[in-house]
Amino acid sequence: MAQLTLKNIKKSFGDTPVLHDISLDVNDGEFVSLVGQSGCGKSTLLRIVAGLEQPDSGDVLIDGQSMLNAAPKDRNIAMVFQDYALYPHMSVGENMAMPLVMASLPLYARLPMMRSITPAGRKAQPHIREGVEKVAKQLHIDHLLDRKPAQLSGGQRQRVALGRALVRDPQVFLMDEPLSNLDAKLRVQVRSEITELHASSGLTFVYVTHDQVEAMTMSSRVALLQTGHLLQVGTPNDLFSDPVNLDVAQFIGSPEINITAGESRAGQITIGEAQLPIDLGTTGPVHIGIRPETISVPNTNGLVAAHASKQGHKITFNTRVIEDLGPEVLIHGAFAHAPDGVIRIRAQKSDSYSASGSLTKTKTFDVMLNPNQLLFFGADGQRLRPAVNAAKLAETV
Ligand SMILES: Nc1ncnc2c1ncn2[C@@H]1O[C@H](COP(=O)(O)OP(=O)(O)OP(=O)(O)O)[C@@H](O)[C@H]1O
Ligand SMILES: [Mg+2]
Known part of the structure; x- marks a missing residue:
């Protein structure tokens, strides 16, 4: 003992x-x-x-x-x-x-x-x-x-x-x-x-x-x-x-969690052109944490995000670099509305993966964010939790 x-x-x-x-x-x-x-x-x-x-x-x-x-x-x-x-x-x-x-x-x-x-x-x-x-x-x-x-x-x-x-x-x-x-x-x-x-x-x-x-x-x-x-x-x-x-969110997880700015107002969170029906009970800027494996990419050249679901909100993404890691790829880029930010997407290859597929050619495409998989933090860095279960709200999307 x-x-x-x-x-x-x-x-x-x-x-x-x-x-x-x-x-x-x-x-x-x-x-x-x-x-x-x-x-x-x-x-x-x-x-x-x-x-x-x-x-x-x-x-x-x-x-x-x-x-x-x-x-x-x-x-x-x-x-x-x-x-x-x-x-x-x-x-x-x-x-x-x-x-x-x-x-x-x-x-x-x-x-x-x-x-x-x-x-x-x-x-x-x-x-x-x-x-x-x-x-x-x-x-x-x-x-x-x-x-x-x-x-x-x-x-x-x-x-x-x-x-x-x-x-x-x-x-x-x-x-x-x-x-x-x-x-x-x-x-x-x-x-x-x-x-x-x-x-x-x-x-x-x-x-x-x-x-x-x-x-x-x-x-x-x-x-x-x-x-x-x-x-x-x-x-x-x-x-x-x-x-x-x-700090905990950024320390744990590899590649590191993406952090982007959003606005919380009247039961909604705005990230660029996406309006998420999530009520944080606050008004003002918030930090939004998005794990790289939860961003859905178009499946056109055989890529699937590891944990992403079909539910979600569209947001425009510009690719900078695609790293091929063998079974998966790491896509580095930024949301179109925040070109100075860095967003990383971890996507797995399916059997139909093609390195020269449309995703690598087009550079700009829509990704999907699932409100259930996002983490929210106030200006002081403390976690903010939605007042109403985001899962329920997402069903209505
Ligand atoms: N004997 C000492 N006298 C004065 N300062 C010390 C002494 N030992 C450690 N420190 C200081 O205390 C702090 C914590 O040191 P510590 O060795 O516990 O860090 P650590 O987390 O183990 O770091 P690392 O990952 O680099 O090993 C540091 O700022 C270090 O400079
Ligand atoms: Mg030590």
């Missing part, structure tokens, strides 16, 4: 506040990602959980017990850092054994030589070897135990660092951008290995990343931090389809 609770954590470095009143519950066995831009306070928060940094106020609890007075080694928490800092002169096996050696042997018996000749060392040796071998098997690095870190690939080194953190059988596993040193292909591979490790170990995971795709694909819940404020915590789908504000 390891339920992790962060309660009203505040932290400043000198006069600069870095974390503002962060509260977060991570359930036993859950995988929560902390995501946010560089410098937003992710590592600081993780270091506070691990006991490497003290908060100015607030508390860190594991299973209801405050950890603030517990030393890092007594918290039963393992942490993997971005630069996984393996000891270069030690073999993989010795690197992985280190946390067990530190925990179970007195100072004089810790050197590999001394472990085999001192009584304390000899007694602990089988237990240490067993622990290392078990974790090495789990991570598929058992054939590498005699190599030095320099003789490993980046992905293998990463797994050794994970292994070294796991040998002590922690209750909570903290990872600070563990994939950032790997190339794109290896990241995807190790990403799924970490997800598997979570499933097979049943441990409570907190995973820090600035890559929203990583956060969305790996975790059961995502916590989005911005300049030390926790903006929203929820399932990946909550953050994607029900963001609390413009």
Whole structure:
């Protein structure tokens, strides 16, 4: 059992506040990602959980017990850092054994030589070897135990660092951008290995990343931090389809959500020539968020928007560039009424797709917006929700 609770954590470095009143519950066995831009306070928060940094106020609890007075080694928490800092002169096996050696042997018996000749060392040796071998098997690095870190690939080194953190059988596993040193292909591979490790170990995971795709694909819940404020915590789908504000909407989703200006008045929203029967209960300018996969394009050259429906309102679109991504295309352009804006449309190819079709030739065509799939935000960036269910209204279109 390891339920992790962060309660009203505040932290400043000198006069600069870095974390503002962060509260977060991570359930036993859950995988929560902390995501946010560089410098937003992710590592600081993780270091506070691990006991490497003290908060100015607030508390860190594991299973209801405050950890603030517990030393890092007594918290039963393992942490993997971005630069996984393996000891270069030690073999993989010795690197992985280190946390067990530190925990179970007195100072004089810790050197590999001394472990085999001192009584304390000899007694602990089988237990240490067993622990290392078990974790090495789990991570598929058992054939590498005699190599030095320099003789490993980046992905293998990463797994050794994970292994070294796991040998002590922690209750909570903290990872600070563990994939950032790997190339794109290896990241995807190790990403799924970490997800598997979570499933097979049943441990409570907190995973820090600035890559929203990583956060969305790996975790059961995502916590989005911005300049030390926790903006929203929820399932990946909550953050994607029900963001609390413009910042969350723009951070989550790839390609990024399109934002265009509209006008809310008398139960209608106007975007260019389109009049949407949506009552936001406000009068004045609004930001409209349109996910790239929800814009319907004419099906004339075999393109369909991934999530678009036939319902909708026409709006004129000018194409600038079409990128062919294999199974789908990304169309960059702008609405005719707002030529300075940038609108991206993600459309999937059907069997009848033709690269030289009319869509690529004409440059200007009508797209359709479905009112149900739009997100609305006020001038202050906060989410505005229609007073009446847009789905009902759309039926009347
Ligand atoms: N020991 C320190 N002394 C002073 N300022 C610090 C210290 N550690 C971090 N900071 C500052 O606190 C802020 C948050 O840093 P933190 O390392 O937590 O960010 P992060 O979200 O992990 O960023 P990144 O994604 O770049 O790793 C930054 O502005 C950073 O400069
Ligand atoms: Mg960091």
